[in-house]
Amino acid sequence: MLFDTHAHYFDERFAEITGGAEKLLEDLFAGDIRYIVNAATTTRDSLKALALAEKFEGCYAAVGVHPENCDEEESVGETVARLRALLKRPKVVAIGETGLDYHWQNNPPREKQKEYFIAQLDLARETGFPVVVHGRDAHGDVFEILSRYPDVVCILHSFSGSPETARQYLMNRNRYIGFSGVLTYKNAVQPVEVAKIVPADRMLSETDCPYLTPVPWRGKINHSGYMIETVKKLAEIKQLDLEETKRILTENAKRVFRIDR
């Protein structure tokens, strides 16, 4: 039994797979995959993530705005109002993905990204939902902002920071680290070091599909069926039995997202 804590099955790229995302999800749930959280990147696809969650028993939704997409939103007030309404739906389990991304020069201005990030953290504090955090080339600012929200449960998804930064986050019991296919890459020195220090009860498995396909399937569209490679690698690093690793990862995710409790 596996839990993919971060996927984007509403992404158009899944149309390239025969039968599309829905056929793929049927096949995945017939196999080893039990739970999937689809993380939205705009208020528009928050609705798509919710539609999948309402169609498939094992699907849940995170609703929110990704830092690279905040330019597509009408206004921060309007976004928060829409997200607040969506959080009332039973299959919505988190806010996100939100955060900061300074990687590309044409990304939305940093101040605007921060405005959306902070608004979503405020909403999390008000409602008690966990937050799915995306950080790329912005670790200092992400860390500084999150330190103002020690009470909010945060998932640092596909974490790309240093082991030192990870250690600082993990001092707060409300922080979890998501491991994606990046962990299987030959040049993945930092994620492996982070995996070594993460306590077993604070690690999560994810795909970020259709992106970040693990070895040996790089070049293909990623999906939850490939996540076993990441889980195997995590088991190897943590020196745990594979079945035990799967059980721990599923337990952790169910606790974070408050599923079946």
Ligand SMILES: [Zn+2]
């Ligand atoms: Zn993502």
